[in-house]
Amino acid sequence: MSGPVELRNEIAAIFRESLEKTWGDDLPDDFLPEITVPGNRDFGDIACNAPLQLAGVLKKSPRAIASGMLEHAPACLPGVDRVSVDGPGFVNMRLSTEYLASYCFGLASGGLSGYLPDAGEGRTALVEYVSSNPTGPLTVGHCRQAVLGEAISRLLETVGWRVSREYYFNDGGRQMELLGRSLAVRYLGGPDSDIPEGGYRGGYVKEWADELKRLHGGDLRWESHGALFVSFARSKAMEMIRSDLSLLGIHFDRFFAESELIPDRVEETIAGLESIKTGEGPLLYRDSLYPEKLWLRLTALGRPADRVIKREDGSYTYRMPDIAYHLDKFDRGYDLLVDVFGADHIDTSADVIAVLKELLGSREVDERLKVVIHQFVTLLRSGKRIKMSTRAGEYVTLSRLVKEVGSADVTRYIFLTRKAEAHMDFDIDAARMESSENPVYYVQYAHARIAGILRTAAEAGIGVPGEYDETLAAMLDGKHERELMRLLESVPVETALAAESLEPHRITEMLAALSTGFHRFYQHVRVVDRDAPGPSSARLMLCAACKRCIADLLGVLGVDAPDRM
RNA sequence: GCGCCCGUAGCUCAGCCGGAUAGAGCAGCGGACUUCUAAUCCGCAGGUCACAGGUUCGAAUCCUGUCGGGCGUACCA
Numbered sequence: 001m002s003g004p005v006e007l008r009n010e011i012a013a014i015f016r017e018s019l020e021k022t023w024g025d026d027l028p029d030d031f032l033p034e035i036t037v038p039g040n041r042d043f044g045d046i047a048c049n050a051p052l053q054l055a056g057v058l059k060k061s062p063r064a065i066a067s068g069m070l071e072h073a074p075a076c077l078p079g080v081d082r083v084s085v086d087g088p089g090f091v092n093m094r095l096s097t098e099y100l101a102s103y104c105f106g107l108a109s110g111g112l113s114g115y116l117p118d119a120g121e122g123r124t125a126l127v128e129y130v131s132s133n134p135t136g137p138l139t140v141g142h143c144r145q146a147v148l149g150e151a152i153s154r155l156l157e158t159v160g161w162r163v164s165r166e167y168y169f170n171d172g173g174r175q176m177e178l179l180g181r182s183l184a185v186r187y188l189g190g191p192d193s194d195i196p197e198g199g200y201r202g203g204y205v206k207e208w209a210d211e212l213k214r215l216h217g218g219d220l221r222w223e224s225h226g227a228l229f230v231s232f233a234r235s236k237a238m239e240m241i242r243s244d245l246s247l248l249g250i251h252f253d254r255f256f257a258e259s260e261l262i263p264d265r266v267e268e269t270i271a272g273l274e275s276i277k278t279g280e281g282p283l284l285y286r287d288s289l290y291p292e293k294l295w296l297r298l299t300a301l302g303r304p305a306d307r308v309i310k311r312e313d314g315s316y317t318y319r320m321p322d323i324a325y326h327l328d329k330f331d332r333g334y335d336l337l338v339d340v341f342g343a344d345h346i347d348t349s350a351d352v353i354a355v356l357k358e359l360l361g362s363r364e365v366d367e368r369l370k371v372v373i374h375q376f377v378t379l380l381r382s383g384k385r386i387k388m389s390t391r392a393g394e395y396v397t398l399s400r401l402v403k404e405v406g407s408a409d410v411t412r413y414i415f416l417t418r419k420a421e422a423h424m425d426f427d428i429d430a431a432r433m434e435s436s437e438n439p440v441y442y443v444q445y446a447h448a449r450i451a452g453i454l455r456t457a458a459e460a461g462i463g464v465p466g467e468y469d470e471t472l473a474a475m476l477d478g479k480h481e482r483e484l485m486r487l488l489e490s491v492p493v494e495t496a497l498a499a500e501s502l503e504p505h506r507i508t509e510m511l512a513a514l515s516t517g518f519h520r521f522y523q524h525v526r527v528v529d530r531d532a533p534g535p536s537s538a539r540l541m542l543c544a545a546c547k548r549c550i551a552d553l554l555g556v557l558g559v560d561a562p563d564r565m
Numbered sequence: 566g567c568g569c570c571c572g573u574a575g576c577u578c579a580g581c582c583g584g585a586u587a588g589a590g591c592a593g594c595g596g597a598c599u600u601c602u603a604a605u606c607c608g609c610a611g612g613u614c615a616c617a618g619g620u621u622c623g624a625a626u627c628c629u630g631u632c633g634g635g636c637g638u639a640c641c642a
Contacts, residue, residue, distance in 0.1 A: 036584090038585075039584080039585055039586080039587090040585065040586070043585075047585095049584060049585095052583095052584060052585095052622090052623085053583090053584090055622070056621085056622080061622095062622085086585075087584090087585045088584080088585070088622080088623080089584095090584080090585065131642095132642090133641095133642055135642090169642095170641095170642055173641075173642060174641070174642090175641070175642060178641095198641080258642095287640095293640075303568090304567060304568055304638070305567090305568095305638075307639090307640090308639090308640045309640095310640090311640050312640080313640095315640090317639085317640060317641085317642095318639090318641070318642050322642095342636085343569080343570070343635075343636045343637075344636060344637065344642095345636095345637090345642095346568080346569050346570075346636070346637060347568070347569075347636090347637050347638065348637090348642090350568085350569080373569085373570075375570065375571075375635070375636075376635070376636070378635095417577095417578080417579090418577090418578065418579090419578095419579085421570055421571075422570085422571070422578075422579095423570085423571060423634085423635060423636095424577090424578090425576095425577060425578095427577080430577090430591085433604095434604070437590080437591065437604095438604085439590075441604055442590090442604075442605090444604090445602080445604050445605075446605090448602070448604090449601085449602055449604095449605085450601095451602095452601065452602050453601045453602090454601095455601085456601045457601075460601090505579085506579095509579065509580095509589090512579095512589075512590080513589085516589085516606095519605055519606065520605095520606065520607090522601085522602095522605075522606085523597090523603095523605070523606040523607080524606085524607095526600075526601070527601060528601050529601095543601095564602090565602075565604070
């Protein structure tokens with residue numbers, strides 16, 4: 001099926017060929033004209049700025065290059081019915097109504113999927129996200145990451161990747177022991193002061209303690225049953241996390257425990273690191289005071305500081321198993337690895353990548369590993385910033401947030417209206433509102449409105465045409481119809497870009513634009529006219545295409561598209 | 566101090582692998598419901614794209630520096 005993506009590729013190839021004919025060897029070998037959208041829509045639907053880009057190389061005026069390029073191109077470009085050279089040398093093109101209408105017919109009948117490029121080609125991707133340690137409930141910070149990671153996973157799936165979702169957690173470190181000890185204190189009914197420094201005081205620990213008493217009675221002691229406390233706490237915490245995630249409709253294919261890597265996989269990795277030399281000495285070196293303690297010479301890799309990876313007592317610091325974990329992911333053969341991290345991981349992630357590049361080669365790592373780092377969220381309630389501190393339970397949990405907002409869909413959508421690297425204010429009051437202030441309802445309302453039109457039309461005995469024929473285009477040649485079709489036409493292209501750049505916020509941007517486009521169309525054009533079933537049917541097709549497109553895009557974000565509101 | 570991210574309308578943010586007159590929502594002002602859902606639409610107003618240099622035919626976009634904010638800078642994870 002020839003859709004918007006193919007159309008642009010075809011036109012780009014045609015221009016490339018005609019440029020070759022005109023300029024021969026002067027044309028750079030790797031130059032491929034780019035098909036873009038004109039800044040001002042009055043100029044046309046799509047544009048090509050190749051003449052401007054080439055002006056310096058070919059030493060000709062952009063307008064001269066443009067005329068040369070068009071002279072040697074076929075008079076008829078696919079899907080285009082008007083070409084002009086404007087301004088300093090832009091080639092502007094108008095998409096033919098026939099092309100737009102037939103695309104919309106395809107969209108209405110088959111949905112968006114048929115027009116999305118198969119970028120993944122069935123290759124496999126592993127998306128790691130959340131990866132919070134099992135020490136308590138997930139918080140607002142994890143919420144953004146969970147939503148982002150899930151949207152990236154779905155986005156990759158929509159362009160043909162086979163995606164696995166993985167949650168990595170550290171269960172070998174001291175935090176787990178602290179959690180176990182905190183549980184023991186609650187179990188034994190000791191005072192708060194018995195909870196160790198850095199321990200966990202949240203109410204949930206007390207609940208676990210009560211449950212432990214019901215299961216095992218009151219005879220357990222930390223000294224003799226420490227492992228039981230720890231493993232019980234770990235499994236309860238994981239249960240809590242799974243339940244929090246399911247509130248958002250998120251399910252992982254695998255929960256990968258750090259402990260699976262210790263000690264064999266980690267020691268293998270250390271052995272591998274030991275053979276690496278840097279310009280400033282071996283990558284791995286022993287501490288001058290403690291022979292068991294190992295340092296990574298990260299400064300030799302352009303990183304700000306060397307780091308300890310193995311302590312004198314033989315235990316590992318965070319980075320070490322993380323390196324082993326990433327090696328394991330590479331070994332498992334995924335074509336693409338995506339890490340979704342919070343801003344607090346910037347440094348460690350860069351350290352891990354630097355080491356991976358030494359072990360696997362820069363190219364391998366650059367090609368297969370993509371890291372998405374998101375900034376933190378500030379919650380606003382009644383116009384005030386909510387201070388968050390993990391200590392003393394002064395944080396807003398994910399479940400509380402979803403509950404307060406009142407809808408998982410709204411929570412998910414709002415987190416996705418900003419690009420990952422932007423700081424974000426999440427206004428709980430605005431999110432709660434069922435009005436135009438709420439971007440989700442704005443989009444869903446457009447969808448429900450179309451559903452209403454389809455119902456009205458059905459009652460009048462008017463339906464979407466079963467087959468495409470040329471007369472449809474003639475009935476959709478109006479300004480508002482064309483504008484809506486043009487918007488719809490750009491969706492596959494933009495979706496492909498969103499997936500390629502791992503930027504789901506582009507989907508919410510598109511949804512907002514599509515919804516505005518539809519609402520405007522609706523305001524100006526009466527769709528169902530009992531006295532003119534032909535044109536009504538054509539407009540209905542356009543509505544159905546828009547409905548399908550909105551529903552499919554909402555689907556990428558995992559948000560519901562209701563038929564009634 | 567050092568590293569990464571951010572700085573665009575009163576507020577929240579798009580746009581950023583250079584392109585034509587910098588966009589949207591909210592807030593403000595003024596309009597549109599006997600007609601398919603007014604949870605909507607139309608119009609007005611609102612900008613030295615933090616600042617200063619540089620590269621370029623062309624810079625919000627790339628480079629350098631300055632200022633401001635966030636995060637990190639652990640033998641926590």
